[in-house]
Amino acid sequence: MNELVVETDGLTKRYGDRLAVNRVSMTVVRGEVYGFLGPNGAGKTTTLRMMLGLIRPTAGSARILGLPAGSPDVTARIGALIEGPGFYPYLSGRDNLRTLARYQSLPSTEVDRVLEMVDLTDRAKDAFKGYSLGMKQRLGVAAAMLGDPDLLVLDEPTNGLDPAGMADMRALVVSLAEAGQTVILSSHILAEVQEICDRVGVINDGRLLRESTVAELRGGATLRVRATPEDAALAAVMRIAGDEGVRRVGDGTLEVDLPATAAPEVVRQLVTDSIDVHEVTVAERSLEDVFFEMTGSETSRKKEVVS
Amino acid sequence: MNALVNSTRAELLRLRKWSAVWVIVGAWLALSLSFGYVFNYVAYKTGDDNFAGDGASNAQLLAGLMPSAIPDVIVSGLPMFGGALAMVVGALVAGNGFGWGTWKTVFTQGPSRYASVGGSLVAVTLFVLTMMVATLALSAGVSVVIAVSEGQTVSMPALGDLARAFGAGFLVLEMWALLGFLVGVLAKGPALAVGLGLVWSLVVENLLRGVGSLLSGIETVTEALPGTAGGSLAGAVVGGPNGTPGVLDAISGERALITVAAYVAVAAVAAVVVMRRRDLV
Ligand SMILES: Nc1ncnc2c1ncn2[C@@H]1O[C@H](COP(=O)(O)OP(=O)(O)OP(=O)(O)O)[C@@H](O)[C@H]1O
Numbered sequence: 001m002n003e004l005v006v007e008t009d010g011l012t013k014r015y016g017d018r019l020a021v022n023r024v025s026m027t028v029v030r031g032e033v034y035g036f037l038g039p040n041g042a043g044k045t046t047t048l049r050m051m052l053g054l055i056r057p058t059a060g061s062a063r064i065l066g067l068p069a070g071s072p073d074v075t076a077r078i079g080a081l082i083e084g085p086g087f088y089p090y091l092s093g094r095d096n097l098r099t100l101a102r103y104q105s106l107p108s109t110e111v112d113r114v115l116e117m118v119d120l121t122d123r124a125k126d127a128f129k130g131y132s133l134g135m136k137q138r139l140g141v142a143a144a145m146l147g148d149p150d151l152l153v154l155d156e157p158t159n160g161l162d163p164a165g166m167a168d169m170r171a172l173v174v175s176l177a178e179a180g181q182t183v184i185l186s187s188h189i190l191a192e193v194q195e196i197c198d199r200v201g202v203i204n205d206g207r208l209l210r211e212s213t214v215a216e217l218r219g220g221a222t223l224r225v226r227a228t229p230e231d232a233a234l235a236a237v238m239r240i241a242g243d244e245g246v247r248r249v250g251d252g253t254l255e256v257d258l259p260a261t262a263a264p265e266v267v268r269q270l271v272t273d274s275i276d277v278h279e280v281t282v283a284e285r286s287l288e289d290v291f292f293e294m295t296g297s298e299t300s301r302k303k304e305v306v307s
Numbered sequence: 308m309n310a311l312v313n314s315t316r317a318e319l320l321r322l323r324k325w326s327a328v329w330v331i332v333g334a335w336l337a338l339s340l341s342f343g344y345v346f347n348y349v350a351y352k353t354g355d356d357n358f359a360g361d362g363a364s365n366a367q368l369l370a371g372l373m374p375s376a377i378p379d380v381i382v383s384g385l386p387m388f389g390g391a392l393a394m395v396v397g398a399l400v401a402g403n404g405f406g407w408g409t410w411k412t413v414f415t416q417g418p419s420r421y422a423s424v425g426g427s428l429v430a431v432t433l434f435v436l437t438m439m440v441a442t443l444a445l446s447a448g449v450s451v452v453i454a455v456s457e458g459q460t461v462s463m464p465a466l467g468d469l470a471r472a473f474g475a476g477f478l479v480l481e482m483w484a485l486l487g488f489l490v491g492v493l494a495k496g497p498a499l500a501v502g503l504g505l506v507w508s509l510v511v512e513n514l515l516r517g518v519g520s521l522l523s524g525i526e527t528v529t530e531a532l533p534g535t536a537g538g539s540l541a542g543a544v545v546g547g548p549n550g551t552p553g554v555l556d557a558i559s560g561e562r563a564l565i566t567v568a569a570y571v572a573v574a575a576v577a578a579v580v581v582m583r584r585r586d587l588v
């Protein structure tokens with residue numbers, strides 16, 4: 001069950017002086033939705049291109065479905081939408097898919113199936129060049145799904161979609177995942193990743209910073225306690241959270257490594273010790289906080305909840 | 308092999324539905340009709356010896372319009388006009404795939420890059436063949452109509468002559484189409500490829516041949532150029548320059564044949580090799 005669908009080893013791509021991708025070693029397991037998260041220019045698309053054999057790594061390697069990336073046996077079993085759809089503008093949506101289906105000798109029923117899945121059946125007869133941005137993107141996802149691939153690689157599939165279209169796209173990915181489809185989904189939309197991905201790889205500046213489940217990445221919540229006198233409060237809270245579990249963060253506030261459910265116990269202890277409790281808050285880290293912390297693109301912000 | 312057949316079928320589907328390439332075929336047939344038949348026919352009818360040919364007599368003009376002259380007619384326009392149009396087709400087929408991102412899409416479908424690019428080349432070749440068949444059909448149709456309407460006996464050319472002309476014409480077109488394809492691949496786009504290709508085939512080669520007749524050093528270079536080879540191959544079929552631009556006798560027919568075939572092979576192999584190793588973004 002833990003079969004590795006993707007395994008990259010020190011994947012590196014250099015463009016001139018710039019390391020677009022820097023020794024990325026990542027793994028994707030069969031059946032999971034893997035979120036590939038990173039800010040603009042982080043190296044997501046470049047990494048995916050190397051996985052598909054569209055570009056050759058400067059160093060390192062990628063094995064997809066147990067075979068070297070880019071070998072025909074692999075590409076036949078992958079469906080991909082990489083940085084925007086590439087279609088013949090003069091052909092209709094359907095004829096574009098029919099053309100692609102011929103490369104794999106798929107029947108025309110397969111074209112109908114994927115058109116239906118992205119809700120484009122009504123407009124399938126229209127020329128691709130007349131499609132709206134969102135329709136083009138949906139046709140790209142349809143093309144990726146042709147032939148029921150073992151691995152679906154979607155590079156920012158919700159790009160250009162309106163809120164309803166985004167929701168549809170997420171629902172589609174979720175339903176595919178429920179059917180056991182392995183998906184790599186690159187995105188810089190955190191809510192999207194948090195909502196539909198099992199595991200995430202965070203990439204910034206070409207380096208894979210971390211690879212773990214969404215829950216692991218967010219880590220546990222912490223409590224913030226403001227009480228006086230501070231020294232007495234520190235001693236009291238340490239009896240519950242341990243010496244290592246409490247830190248002074250200034251402003252008469254203590255940061256406690258305990259979940260929200262521990263708040264009543266902490267308050268009770270402080271009151272028992274005759275300490276004045278001014279405020280207890282739960283600081284829950286969202287994926288966004290973690291992301292900004294890791295990528296350093298913005299100081300982390302805390303969501304304050306008064307309890 | 309299967310992958311090559313699949314790729315060819317896919318590429319044929321999208322070529323068949325591409326109006327741009329049919330516009331080019333239409334333009335070619337209109338050119339063939341005009342220069343091969345209409346102008347000469349008008350000249351014959353009006354009896355003005357100096358209008359079309361260089362003092363060609365009316366009898367000569369009529370002979371050129373008869374079915375027996377089909378081999379000469381289908382080949383004459385190819386070295387320059389047909390070749391230029393075929394090159395545009397090749398450059399469009401290969402070059403547009405970069406801007407549209409369709410090479411990227413095709414290369415993730417399953418067939419190897421060899422098979423995908425090979426299929427595209429086979430499809431272009433079949434397209435060139437279609438262009439030749441259409442040219443032949445047009446010539447046959449028009450010349451028979453003229454012969455009948457002028458009360459001449461309809462005598463068809465010898466099959467061997469016809470096959471020779473058809474083969475030579477096909478090779479010349481194929482050479483230009485594949486050279487266009489290669490330039491489209493190298494330029495990663497159709498615009499530069501079409502522009503450079505046309506300037507080369509229509510202008511630069513002619514200028515070089517002009518200079519070459521003055522300087523023998525350049526002549527050895529011009530004799531190896533595709534335009535010279537294609538023109539001389541056509542010239543060998545029609546029996547020397549016949550007044551149509553591009554039809555030459557600069558090199559022997561045999562050498563022309565070898566040179567044209569070599570260009571076809573080199574262009575095809577080079578296009579596949581370049582595409583196989585290229586990073587596609
Ligand atoms: N063909 C190329 N030539 C030169 N530099 C490139 C090329 N492709 C990518 N890069 C550089 O590599 C880096 C990573 O680009 P990449 O497209 O992989 O980022 P990304 O994570 O997909 O970003 P986005 O979210 O904006 O799509 C960027 O700095 C980019 O400028």
Ligand SMILES: [Mg+2]
Binds near residue numbers: 044045046083155
């Ligand atoms: Mg990208």
